[in-house]
Amino acid sequence: MRVLFATPECAPLAKTGGLGDVSAALPAALHARQVDVRVLLPGYDEVLSQIGAAAEVARVSALRGIEARVLQASLPSGVPLLVLDCPRLYRRTGGPYADAIGAAWPDNALRFGFLSHAAAWLGSDQSPLAWRPQVVHCNDWPLGLAPAYLRFMSGPRATSLMTVHNLAFQGNFDRALLADLDLPEASFSIEGLEFHGMLSFIKAGIYYADAISTVSTNYAREIQTESFGCGLHGLLGSRSDRLFGIVNGIDVAVWDPLTDRYLPSRYSERSLWRKNRNKLALQRQLELESDPDTPVLGVVSRLTHQKGTDLIAEVGGQLADLPAQLVVLGSGDREHEQALRALAASRPGRVAVRIGFDEQLAHLVEAGSDLFLMPSRFEPCGMNQMYSQRYGTPPVAHATGGLADTVVDCTAQTLAAGSASGFLFAPASAPALLEGVRRGIALYHDRRGWRALQRYAMSKDFSWDKAALQYAALYEQLGGEKAAH
Secondary structure (H helix, E strand, O other): OEEEEEOOOEOOOEOOOHHHHHHHHHHHHHHHOOOEEEEEEEOOHHHHHHHOOOEEEEEEEEOOOEEEEEEEEEOOOOOEEEEEEOHHHHOOOOOOOEOOOOOEOOOHHHHHHHHHHHHHHHOEOOOOOOOOOOEEEEEOHHHOOHHHHHHHOOOOEOEEEEEEOOOOOOOEEOHHHHOOOOOOHHHOOOOOOEEOOEEEHHHHHHHHOOEEEEOOHHHHHHOOOOOOOOOOHHHHHHOHHHEEEOOOOOOOOOOOOOOOOOOOOOOOOOOHHHHHHHHHHHHHHOOOOOOOOOOEEEEEOOEOOOOOHHHHHHHHHHHHOOOOEEEEEEOEOHHHHHHHHHHHHHOOOOEEEEEOOOHHHHHHHHHHOOEEEEOOOOOOOOOHHHHHHHOOOOEEEEOOHHHHHHOOEOOHHHHHHOOOOEEEEOOOOHHHHHHHHHHHHHHHOOHHHHHHHHHHHHOOOOOOHHHHHHHHHHHHHHHHHHHOO
16 A cells, blocks of 8 residues: 655654654554555754755645645655655744744644645645555644545545544634635535634544544544534534544554663563662652652643643642652643642652653653553543553553553452553542542552552553554555545
8 A cells, every 4th residue: 555644743853742753653663564655744944954865856836836845755764754845834943833932833724734735736646756645644633634635636536544633633724714725615614624614624634534533442432522522523423434543552662661771770570670760760860758668650741731730730739648759740831830830849859840841751750650640631542651551650540532442440350350551530530530549559559469450551562563554454445445536
């Protein structure tokens, strides 16, 4: 199968979150399965500075004369990379979506409309490349217009797969941009890309794509409900026969406690006693009381309402009094940051908060904590709960989305069966979170049961192999439909 994997970010070249990791790991896993996949990425400054010499393979002119070069290079994994080099749209100081102070680029509709158009163009018979994809795999709202452009093109074309990584991010813009984006007036309707009077990239992708996927089976069900559908639950429900949930994997080479270069003491399920050395190192680094017997609760997260970090701040004092220690690493909404800083100031030696991101510290928190907290109100997939299980740090997680798909709640029955891997709670409330932590700490003090739980969690396979197999099968299905167009 020939697949064009179109994305606004891809690690390590450009990354703001989990999508960057997925865009690196999934194509690599597909490539290993002999899928002929190529990644399409905008030519941000940070991308062009890392790819080195790249050959120009095409030129594109679209959306009222905007011009760009298509450059060919390779990702570190060996996956072929196509870079859309358009200085007017992508070469600027800041991130993929916002400037250096966090303000969204005012021309984001045009920037990602052009990227979507280029993806569709490369998937059509208008492409000058000899390599023609059978499927264009579009990722999140920045590629939402690509299925629409493909649908409106005449002649042979690829089929489209739209993957929704987080439905809360929709890419909604003023309808006055319709002409600039070269979209037909008829497309701006309920039976199209109109959404509450706005031009919606994500709705366009969901409506026009030949198939839709999202990043866990449970989230695929949830987004068809009013509670999680962000206003699009009706449309998603009407397309349920074309909606697929495929659970993300993680990079098991990077996230492996036996080989992790960031850890002072590496370990496996057969040498879990070494894990405690990382705990002591974490306590020393963050100026917590050096106590191997007090459970450490770890958090590495965006500090936002979605992630439930306000719930952690709300019960933080009670967590410290269990007794336990709390470690938080992340950044996000100012009120969440301030609440957590105030909590740390009120519990010196018990609570440590680091605002920002530190890759080394993120790995040490996973390895040095005893329990990992993920009280997300919704979570399309999540990765930290999988990292935590792999590191023998059972997660305490709200039973939603991908968290419910990847964590098996620890009960007497699941522990006896050898399937338990963490602690799930509901609803997403401070009392429920506190009760989930109490359950975890109760087992922590049962050394035999605790070791069994850690080993069961560490034995789970979270590699990308399973997801790649499912995507490959979906591509085959869509490729067969292309032949029938």
